[in-house]
Each structure stands twice: as structure tokens, then as C-alpha cells.
Amino acid sequence: MQTLYMVICRDALYLYEKDGTGFKRQYIEGNPEFHYQTNHMKDDVKKLLDVLVEEYNLDGRSELTFCLIENEEPSVTKAVCRNLDGYISRQYSLDMIIPEIIRKTKADGIPLIEESGINFDDRNYLPVNGKINKRDFNLLGYTLDMDKMMEYAGQEKL
Numbered sequence: 001m002q003t004l005y006m007v008i009c010r011d012a013l014y015l016y017e018k019d020g021t022g023f024k025r026q027y028i029e030g031n032p033e034f035h036y037q038t039n040h041m042k043d044d045v046k047k048l049l050d051v052l053v054e055e056y057n058l059d060g061r062s063e064l065t066f067c068l069i070e071n072e073e074p075s076v077t078k079a080v081c082r083n084l085d086g087y088i089s090r091q092y093s094l095d096m097i098i099p100e101i102i103r104k105t106k107a108d109g110i111p112l113i114e115e116s117g118i119n120f121d122d123r124n125y126l127p128v129n130g131k132i133n134k135r136d137f138n139l140l141g142y143t144l145d146m147d148k149m150m151e152y153a154g155q156e157k158l
Contacts, residue, residue, distance in 0.1 A: 002056050002064055003089065005158060007146060008071040008080050009121045011035060013048065014146050023150040023158075028052070033146075038079055045083035065089040067158065069097065072123055072134065092158065098125045098132055101152040105142060116140040120149060 005016040005023060012033035016023040028034045028051055036044040049061050058064065067090040070077040081088060098118070102125065106113050116138050117126030124138040144152075 002052070002058060003067065004052070004064070005067045005069070005150070006080075007069045007150070008077055009033075009146075010071065010073070010076060011037075013080070015052075016150050018154075018158075021154075023147075023154050025147060025150075028055070038076065041079045042083050045080065049087070061087070068092065069153065070094055072121065092153075095132070097153045099127070101144065101149065102127050102132070104152045105144075110142050112140065113142060116142070119143040 003018070004026065005018065007014040007016070012035045014033050015026040015028065017026055018024075025032060028048065034044075034048050036048075049064065052058070052064055053061055056063075064087055066084060066088050068077075068081070068084075068088055069092045071080075072094050081091070098120070102113060102118055105118065114127060117124045117133075117135075119125075119137050119141040120143075122137050124135045124141045126133045126135065126138075126141075
């Protein structure tokens with residue numbers, strides 16, 4: 001059984017494999033992400049599964065499972081999940097992960113998190129009175145790249 005961690009972004013899927021206590025990005029056909037189109041989701045996910053079966057030298061799709069980190073936009077997450085039905089072992093809400101990442105980035109001494117928030121997948125997440133406000137990308141916000149997001153999220157949640 002091959003378990004992969006999938007981060008669903010607005011136009012691409014990112015895959016990671018657990019590597020000890022961290023995560024190692026998986027390249028799909030040499031690319032660090034797998035681009036998809038929402039209106040071709042069924043075909044794109046089928047292609048992704050076939051590529052993964054081949055790259056991991058599996059006997060079939062039934063040997064694949066995914067732990068998903070959902071997208072902020074529910075319709076995007078639903079489209080991916082509908083086409084991965086039967087392959088998903090766990091799902092993690094971004095709303096559950098982002099507050100923990102904000103706490104950890106503040107603890108790491110990253111400046112202006114309280115004032116400008118964190119940018120991830122073209123959105124900004126700003127802590128306000130114990131809640132997270134979502135808004136458009138903020139040029140002053142700390143932009144969290146995918147590998148760093150997995151590092152912070154994986155420390156306790158995944």
C-alpha cells in the first residue's frame with residue numbers, strides 16, 4: 001500500500017510522502033505539482049492515478065491511498081474528492097491547519113504575522129481576536145511555500 005499526502009490547491013495538486021518525521025515532495029512525471037482543470041477533473045485524476053501506479057510500480061490503483069489537505073474553496077475539494085472516492089484515507093481541513101501554522105510561525109520569530117498574516121494558495125489568513133480572517137493575497141504577508149506548509153502542518157497534525 002502506498003500512502004501519499006495530497007495538498008489541493010486552486011490549480012494544482014501537490015504530493016508528499018512521509019519521510020521519518022518530515023515529508024518529501026513527490027515529483028509527478030518530473031514536475032513538482034500536478035496541474036488540473038476543474039472542468040476536466042475526472043480525466044485529470046484518472047491520469048494522475050495511472051501515472052502514480054506506473055511510477056511506484058504498483059499492481060494497480062487499489063494500492064494507493066491519500067491523506068488530503070483540503071482547499072479553502074469547498075467546491076474544489078469536493079471535485080477532487082468525488083474523483084478520488086475510495087482512495088482517501090484521511091482529510092484535513094485547511095481551517096484546522098492554518099491556526100496551528102500561524103502559531104508555529106510566530107514561535108519561530110517570523111515578523112508581522114499578527115499584522116499581515118500568512119499567504120497561502122493566493123489567499124491571506126490573518127489572525128484576529130482568536131479567529132482567522134480570510135482575504136485576498138497581502139503583499140506584506142508571509143508567503144508560505146508548499147514545503148514549509150507541509151513542515152509546519154506535519155509537526156503535529158498529519
